[in-house]
Amino acid sequence: xxxxWPLWEIFIRGQHGMxxxxxxxxxxxxxxxxxxxxxxxxxxxxxxxxxxxxxxTDITASAPSEKGPLFDPAETKVYRHxxxxxxxxxxxxx
Amino acid sequence: MALDEELQADPLFAGQSGAAFEWLCRIGxxxxxxxxxxxxxxxxxxxxxxxxxxxxxxxxxxxxxxMWLGLAAEVEGQGRSADDLAYRRxxxxxxxxxxxxLPKGDMGLTVMRGFLFDAFHFELLxxxxxxxxxxxxxxxxxxxxxxxxxxxxxxDLVVRLGDGSAESHRRMQAALDHLWPYCGEMFWGDAxxxxxxxxxxxxxxxxxxDAWDAAVQDVLGEATLQRPETRLDVHLGGKTGRHTEHLGYxxxxxxxxxxxxxxASW
Numbered sequence: 001x002x003x004x005w006p007l008w009e010i011f012i013r014g015q016h017g018m019x020x021x022x023x024x025x026x027x028x029x030x031x032x033x034x035x036x037x038x039x040x041x042x043x044x045x046x047x048x049x050x051x052x053x054x055x056x057t058d059i060t061a062s063a064p065s066e067k068g069p070l071f072d073p074a075e076t077k078v079y080r081h082x083x084x085x086x087x088x089x090x091x092x093x094x
Numbered sequence: 095m096a097l098d099e100e101l102q103a104d105p106l107f108a109g110q111s112g113a114a115f116e117w118l119c120r121i122g123x124x125x126x127x128x129x130x131x132x133x134x135x136x137x138x139x140x141x142x143x144x145x146x147x148x149x150x151x152x153x154x155x156x157x158x159x160x161m162w163l164g165l166a167a168e169v170e171g172q173g174r175s176a177d178d179l180a181y182r183r184x185x186x187x188x189x190x191x192x193x194x195x196l197p198k199g200d201m202g203l204t205v206m207r208g209f210l211f212d213a214f215h216f217e218l219l220x221x222x223x224x225x226x227x228x229x230x231x232x233x234x235x236x237x238x239x240x241x242x243x244x245x246x247x248x249x250d251l252v253v254r255l256g257d258g259s260a261e262s263h264r265r266m267q268a269a270l271d272h273l274w275p276y277c278g279e280m281f282w283g284d285a286x287x288x289x290x291x292x293x294x295x296x297x298x299x300x301x302x303x304d305a306w307d308a309a310v311q312d313v314l315g316e317a318t319l320q321r322p323e324t325r326l327d328v329h330l331g332g333k334t335g336r337h338t339e340h341l342g343y344x345x346x347x348x349x350x351x352x353x354x355x356x357x358a359s360w
Binding site: 005026027028029032033036037039040041044 | 150
């Protein structure tokens with residue numbers, strides 16, 4: 001079998017979005033072509049205004065087996081949600 | 095009334111409507127046939143990402159066709175639609191350049207043809223955005239955004255494949271040598287073009303040659319490909335309805351459904 005192109009993770013900032021969101025992955029020989037491919041694969045319906053491409057191998061992920069120690073302690077701390085304040089209308093969208 | 099005034103103000107609808115119809119068919123048929131050729135890769139491209147990119151390009155070109163042939167039908171004023179022109183004319187009534195009707199070949203040929211056409215298409219549309227005809231200028235402005243990307247993408251691929259492996263270089267050079275003698279037709283013109291030029295609707299195609307030469311030279315140089323020494327204008331005739339044997343097969347596939355089921359819709 002021939003060598004596969006490396007895998008890239010694609011992040012797109014939408015028309016009204018404030019941040020880039022992960023939309024999927026694709027194969028490309030380098031960063032420039034990853035952006036071109038992302039444009040063709042993920043923005044066909046005018047979804048985005050900005051694209052980020054990151055080599056999948058450059059992403060460090062948390063281990064699923066660590067889920068308990070990492071996330072469970074937050075479960076009982078409802079006071080960490082900022083829902084106990086009245087936000088003045090003047091502040092607008094946060 | 096507003097529409098009548100608009101039509102009268104547009105030189106496309108004044109006097110030389112026969113020439114305008116021919117000229118619009120030459121662009122619209124070229125984008126239609128190239129769009130069909132590119133669409134033949136759908137489901138067959140070597141990698142998924144290229145498959146989608148080629149399908150996007152094909153759809154862009156067919157979108158341009160709808161606008162150009164739609165306008166041609168309006169100018170003709172015989173009650174025909176863009177679909178009538180695309181699906182109910184025979185090969186001799188088609189006005190596309192021969193370059194676009196050649197079989198799609200391998201990826202090298204498809205990429206090289208795309209590039210040679212894109213470089214011309216980009217120059218043409220850029221000039222047409224300044225057309226005295228508001229309708230032409232409007233379509234050109236819309237199409238130019240897509241064609242700018244086509245050119246960027248195809249230039250990039252020509253460089254990558256030309257300056258790639260020994261095998262990709264060989265295929266790109268072979269594609270260039272094969273397509274070169276068909277390129278001159280892009281810059282060939284006749285009385286139709288003189289009329290469009292005189293009315294400031296479109297430049298004479300010969301005027302686009304220098305910019306095309308420069309753009310092509312740049313990319314071929316970077317791609318380490320050898321610009322052929324042979325003449326560009328060997329295979330002419332498509333613009334006046336004299337085609338290669340390949341066009342009939344394209345039309346047979348493209349027109350089968352609407353001809354077999356004339357009222358089919360989906």
